[in-house]
Amino acid sequence: MCLKLIGELESDSDNSSPREVTEDNEVTSESTQKPAVSEEPPRQDIVINLDEVREAMSNVTLPDSAIPPWAAEVPESQWTSFLLTRIRNIQNPN
Numbered sequence: 001m002c003l004k005l006i007g008e009l010e011s012d013s014d015n016s017s018p019r020e021v022t023e024d025n026e027v028t029s030e031s032t033q034k035p036a037v038s039e040e041p042p043r044q045d046i047v048i049n050l051d052e053v054r055e056a057m058s059n060v061t062l063p064d065s066a067i068p069p070w071a072a073e074v075p076e077s078q079w080t081s082f083l084l085t086r087i088r089n090i091q092n093p094n
Contacts, residue, residue, distance in 0.1 A: 064072075
């Protein structure tokens with residue numbers, strides 16, 4: 001990716017902040033760019049209703065084109081067994 005600062009090259013206005021030009025020739029100001037990772041700590045006051053999450057997720061389906069060939073060859077029972085074992089190991093690392 002080729003990025004260059006143009007605020008230093010353009011001195012038409014003294015109050016402009018440096019800007020970046022991306023490969024797509026898109027100009028963005030440093031002040032409008034958002035960090036890739038949130039700098040705020042995660043909220044602790046969010047109440048999650050697991051039954052609602054499960055119900056919502058039970059209706060999620062992926063198109064066949066989203067499933068890689070190797071995953072289509074693994075039976076659901078094998079995935080379930082693997083995931084349950086993995087969850088148990090995470091919950092009880094001993």
